[in-house]
Amino acid sequence: xxxxxxxxxxxxxxxxxxxxxxxxxxxxxxxxxxxxxxxxxxxxxxxxxxxxxxxxxxxxxxxxxxxxxxxxxxxxxxxxxxxxxxxxxxxxxxxxxxxxxxxxxxxxxxxxxxxxxxxxxxxxxxxxxxxxxxxxxxxxxxxxx
Amino acid sequence: xxxxxxxxxxxxxxxxxxxxxxxxxxxxxxxxxxxxxxxxxxxxxxxxxxxxxxxxxxxxxxxxxxxxxxxxxxxxxxxxxxxxxxxxxxxxxxxxxxxxxxxxxxxxxxxxxxxxxxxxxxxxxxxxxxxxxxxxxxxxxxxxx
DNA sequence: TAAAGCTGTAACATTCTTTGTTTCAACTTT
DNA sequence: AAAGTTGAAACAAAGAATGTTACAGCTTTA
Numbered sequence: 001x002x003x004x005x006x007x008x009x010x011x012x013x014x015x016x017x018x019x020x021x022x023x024x025x026x027x028x029x030x031x032x033x034x035x036x037x038x039x040x041x042x043x044x045x046x047x048x049x050x051x052x053x054x055x056x057x058x059x060x061x062x063x064x065x066x067x068x069x070x071x072x073x074x075x076x077x078x079x080x081x082x083x084x085x086x087x088x089x090x091x092x093x094x095x096x097x098x099x100x101x102x103x104x105x106x107x108x109x110x111x112x113x114x115x116x117x118x119x120x121x122x123x124x125x126x127x128x129x130x131x132x133x134x135x136x137x138x139x140x141x142x143x144x145x
Numbered sequence: 146x147x148x149x150x151x152x153x154x155x156x157x158x159x160x161x162x163x164x165x166x167x168x169x170x171x172x173x174x175x176x177x178x179x180x181x182x183x184x185x186x187x188x189x190x191x192x193x194x195x196x197x198x199x200x201x202x203x204x205x206x207x208x209x210x211x212x213x214x215x216x217x218x219x220x221x222x223x224x225x226x227x228x229x230x231x232x233x234x235x236x237x238x239x240x241x242x243x244x245x246x247x248x249x250x251x252x253x254x255x256x257x258x259x260x261x262x263x264x265x266x267x268x269x270x271x272x273x274x275x276x277x278x279x280x281x282x283x284x285x286x287x288x289x290x
Numbered sequence: 291t292a293a294a295g296c297t298g299t300a301a302c303a304t305t306c307t308t309t310g311t312t313t314c315a316a317c318t319t320t
Numbered sequence: 321a322a323a324g325t326t327g328a329a330a331c332a333a334a335g336a337a338t339g340t341t342a343c344a345g346c347t348t349t350a
Contacts, residue, residue: 001229001336002237003146004308008260009239012252019248027325034249036241038310043326059326060318075259084146092147092337094154096181102287103164104179107157110282114220114274115153122267129259137255142247146307149337172296183339188297205347207296237308 006082009037010045011075011134017055017064018135019142025063045082052081070132079126090119151227154182155190156220156279162200162209163280164287170208190227197226215277224271235264 012035017026024030028046032039046064049055054077056067066073079085093111098104157180162171169175173191177184191209194200199222201212211218224230238256243249 001146001149002231002233003235005237005239006308008236008252008256011256012239012242012248015252015255016246016248025325029325034243034246035239036243036249037239040311040328041309043328047327057326058318059316060324062318062325075263086147088147090148091153092150094150094157094180094182097157098179098181101161101179102290103157103161103283104181106283106286107153107160109286110160110279111153111156114279117273118220118267118270121270122263125263125266128262134255134259138248138251141251141254145247151337170296174296185299185340186338188299192298202297203347204297204345205295207347 003079003084004082005037006041006045006048007079007084009035009041010049010078010082011131013042013045013064014049014054014066014073014078014131015135015138017066018070018131019138021063021065026065027062028064031064048082049078052077054078054081070135071130073131074127075129075131075134076123076126078131079123085119089115090122091115148224148229149227150182151186151190151193152224152229154180154186155194155223155227156276158187158190158209159194159199159211159218159223159276160280160283162211163215163276164283166208166210171210172207173209176209193227194223197222199223199226215280216275218276219272220274220276220279221268221271223276224268230264234260235267236260 013031016031016034020026020030028039028042031042031046035042046055046057050057050067053067054073055064057064093108093115097107158176161176161179165171165175173184173187176187176191180187191200191202195202195212198212199218200209202209238253238260242252
């Protein structure tokens, strides 16, 4: 199992918007070319990012723009925006533990807190990085090429 | 996306083995009944746990037993044993970023360390809990029912 | 030694998720 | 009005997760 590539795609898209949007119109076709991801998927990701208030897009005129300051967008915000994880949480619990078995009817109580703790540790780590850092690292590498 | 239910199934199975194996033979059929998971899947999970040196099973006689002390088995060990995550890591990176784009050819360099850090934070949290604690919590809840 | 009960495993089936594709209406600019 | 774009629905394809069937081989016990 893996976290959907929409997440890294979204980060890539946002980085492109920041790096290129002053010089050119960053369209879904351009982003499709840079990411290697289908343009409809790109629009889909952009749509989710827009719902989350992270980007602005407009029909007709084209070109995506950031809707927030770079340092106000964390990897966690992006991860949440593109629905990497459903409401059930990161772990898929087996669905029919037997309530007639003492272990079966209590395993959820014993495990849930610990599973949540692992998920939270993961998400907190994503909160530590902002798009500002990603963009700054990217620009630095580009300038040194 | 979610982490395969084989993980929680495995924890459930191991807890059952510890709780019940003194009084009875803990067969894959019994475990299937307690977990609500198909007996072949149970045997499959047991097979992976055996490969990882966590349980012993025997053809013919039946009945699974722990191969290690309870406090030497962490949730991380179980998670690794049942192959929750492949070698690529927790994140699925979009596969064809465009090397002709300055962002496309560098996005991996910028992101990989941060993705690994998030995965590591997650795994380290799983290392904090041993099966001893899971079993002890379970027995406590059962005794208070 | 035969029967019964169990494990190990392969092959296949089913369902769900992810990703891609086609299509087209609606919008904006020129 | 034409050209280029977004938004979104509907469908297709591929892959992953889970379940099912089937059966060979092991162990115990009668």
